[in-house]
Amino acid sequence: MPNLKELKNRISSVKSTRKITSAMKMVAASKLRRAQELAESSRVYADSLSFILSSLAGNTKNSADLPEILTGRENSKISLLIINSSDRGLCGGFNSNLFRNAKKWISDQQGQGKSVKIMTVGKKASSFYKKTDLDIVASFEDLNSNDRQLQVSEEIKNKIMELFENNEIDEVSILFNKFVSAISQEPTYQSLIPLSNDETSEDESESNNAIFEFEPDKNELLEYLVPRNFLTQIYRSVLESSASEHAARMTSMDNATRNAGDMIDRLTLTYNRTRQAFITKELIEIISGAEAV
Amino acid sequence: MINLKVVSPQKVIFEKEVEMAVLPGAEGDFAAMPNHSPFISSLRPGQMAIMSSNKVDESFFVSGGLVMLKEKVCEVLVDQIEPLSDVNSSNYQQSKTYQELEGNETALGTFEQVVNNPPYK
Numbered sequence: 001m002p003n004l005k006e007l008k009n010r011i012s013s014v015k016s017t018r019k020i021t022s023a024m025k026m027v028a029a030s031k032l033r034r035a036q037e038l039a040e041s042s043r044v045y046a047d048s049l050s051f052i053l054s055s056l057a058g059n060t061k062n063s064a065d066l067p068e069i070l071t072g073r074e075n076s077k078i079s080l081l082i083i084n085s086s087d088r089g090l091c092g093g094f095n096s097n098l099f100r101n102a103k104k105w106i107s108d109q110q111g112q113g114k115s116v117k118i119m120t121v122g123k124k125a126s127s128f129y130k131k132t133d134l135d136i137v138a139s140f141e142d143l144n145s146n147d148r149q150l151q152v153s154e155e156i157k158n159k160i161m162e163l164f165e166n167n168e169i170d171e172v173s174i175l176f177n178k179f180v181s182a183i184s185q186e187p188t189y190q191s192l193i194p195l196s197n198d199e200t201s202e203d204e205s206e207s208n209n210a211i212f213e214f215e216p217d218k219n220e221l222l223e224y225l226v227p228r229n230f231l232t233q234i235y236r237s238v239l240e241s242s243a244s245e246h247a248a249r250m251t252s253m254d255n256a257t258r259n260a261g262d263m264i265d266r267l268t269l270t271y272n273r274t275r276q277a278f279i280t281k282e283l284i285e286i287i288s289g290a291e292a293v
Numbered sequence: 294m295i296n297l298k299v300v301s302p303q304k305v306i307f308e309k310e311v312e313m314a315v316l317p318g319a320e321g322d323f324a325a326m327p328n329h330s331p332f333i334s335s336l337r338p339g340q341m342a343i344m345s346s347n348k349v350d351e352s353f354f355v356s357g358g359l360v361m362l363k364e365k366v367c368e369v370l371v372d373q374i375e376p377l378s379d380v381n382s383s384n385y386q387q388s389k390t391y392q393e394l395e396g397n398e399t400a401l402g403t404f405e406q407v408v409n410n411p412p413y414k
Contacts, residue, residue, distance in 0.1 A: 041304040048300060048368050052333055052361055150302060212363075215334040216319050224335050225359070232302060 004278070007271045011264060018260035024090065025253035032182065032246035039179065039239040046232045053229055055212055056222060057195075067219075069164060069226055072194030076170035079109050080117045080137065080160065082234070084176035084241040085125035087142060091245055092252030094177060094185065095124045101187040102175055106134070117169060119156070121238065137163065144242055153235040157227060164193060176237040177244035183251050185244035190237065192230055295327045297343065299369045306374060312345040314367060315413055316360055322412075325360070325367040332362040338403040340377070341369070342413040349414060352377040354407045356390065356400050375404075382409050 057066060083102055085095050106116045117135045120126040126139040138159050140152050163169045171193055178188040214221055294310040314325045317339025324344075336358045343351040356373035375390040385391060385408045394400045 038303070042302060044305050045300045045302050045370055048361065048370055049359070052359060052370075055333070212331045212333045212361075215332070220319075221333070221335055228359075235302060 002270060002274055004271070004274055007267060007274065011267045011271065014260055014263050014267065018257055018264065021253045021256040021260060025250055025257060028246045028250040028253060032243060032250055035239065035243040035246050036179070039236070039243050042232075042236060042239055046236050049225070049229055049232050053195075053225055056214070056218060056225065067222060067226065069161075069193060070195050070222070073170045077114055078117060078169050079114050079171040079173065080119060080163065080169040081105065082119045082156065082160075082172070082174040082237075083121065083125045083129075084174070084237055085120065085122035085128075086241075086245040087123045087144065089124065090252065091249035092255075094245055094248040095128070097185075098175065098177060098187050099125075099128055105173075105175070105189065114171075119159070121152070121156070121241075137168075143238060149238045149242070150235055153231055153238055156234050157230045160192070160230065161227060169193075174234065174237050176241040177248070179240050179243040179247060182247045185248055190233065192233060195229075295325060295329075295365055295367050297325070297367050297369070299371060299374065301371055301374065306371070311343045311350075313343075315340075315342040315344060316369065317341065317355065318360070325362055327365050329362045329367075331364075332360075334360050336360060336369075336371070338400040340407045340411050340413060341374075342411075344413070352411060352413065354380075354390065354404055356394055356397075356404070377408065377411060380408055 057070065081102065083098065085098060089095075109116050115135075117137050118129055119137050120129055120139045121141075121143065123141050126136070126141060129136055138156075140156060143149055143152050160169070160172050164172070171191070174190045174192060176188060176190075177185040180186050294312060295314070296308065297311045297314050298308040299306040312326075315322055316325060316334075317337050319335045319337050322339070323334075336355055338356050339354075341353045341355050342349045354375045354377060355369075355371045358369060358371040360370070361368045373390045373393050375385075375388055380388050385404065391401065391404065394404065
């Protein structure tokens with residue numbers, strides 16, 4: 001027969017766990033709203049910028065005129081993958097899904113004879129990839145405190161520009177959890193170098209309506225635009241990833257709270273049964289004692 | 294009237310109908326008015342002025358960016374922006390824009406100049 005005292009302790013500890021998980025759920029929910037707003041309000045800039053970039057690139061008929069950093073190198077040997085993870089745990093399959101996806105991508109690239117370098121964003125990714133034998137070029141941590149997202153995006157951009165110019169990398173892709181809805185996030189790749197094609201072609205029909213004059217000339221504009229575009233794409237992925245993180249945490253903490261509730265119900269039932277059995281046993285003892293007299 | 298939309302990487306700063314906006318283009322100031330020919334330009338640090346009947350209604354300092362003009366729309370993608378009504382020559386160094394531009398001497402010089410003596414007043 002289970003010990004009553006033990007059961008009582010068990011129940012109270014599960015109760016306090018439930019308190020913690022439900023508080024974490026609330027916090028995640030309110031942070032999610034903020035992160036979502038931020039992600040949405042930054043979209044306007046990113047959309048306008050990619051529109052301008054595509055009308056610039058679309059007006060240049062000969063793609064050889066475009067700088068390497070836009071079209072990519074012909075014989076690309078080294079790919080860089082930027083992995084956007086979270087800083088903290090307790091967010092369900094958020095990070096493990098991402099890492100599983102990245103592993104597949106990396107072996108794909110290696111199958112094509114390319115070598116892969118990694119840039120990690122978030123503590124989880126850096127501690128995960130430290131244990132592997134992959135080449136980590138840089139790690140960035142602690143993004144979401146004090147609104148450092150834009151600043152960190154800037155640092156990432158500078159780093160990849162520098163690496164590309166030194167011929168240390170030929171291609172850059174970014175991997176992040178895309179925010180689909182509060183219950184679903186999807187690991188997504190976006191190619192930075194070369195500039196992903198679908199985006200350019202999507203806007204092309206629109207941009208052809210108007211033939212723009214450019215000032216200063218195209219190449220000078222591109223020089224300004226290309227790094228700007230990297231920055232906004234990186235910034236956007238960082239924001240999406242943080243919205244996804246909060247969403248993932250919210251759902252997983254919701255589940256944890258519900259599980260804790262179920263567990264408390266079950267434990268309370270056992271506790272009551274045991275208590276009743278105890279009372280019955282005691283009564284039997286008293287009655288049979290009285291009968292014997 | 295032309296629809297002026299000012300956007301920073303984080304958010305839409307404002308969007309409104311204006312008669313004319315003067316912008317510091319990379320190769321000289323220009324005025325955005327309805328039915329301007331389609332035009333894309335980068336911006337240099339300087340003053341952005343919203344004008345109506347030859348008077349400046351509102352005035353801003355922009356640290357750089359891009360502008361896209363077509364028909365009745367003028368989209369300005371700015372890096373940093375500061376309304377000049379919020380700053381004067383004694384407190385502009387405390388503004389967020391000033392701190393963000395730290396190290397960029399040309400932009401800071403222009404900021405000081407625009408605060409003390411804006412080209413359009």
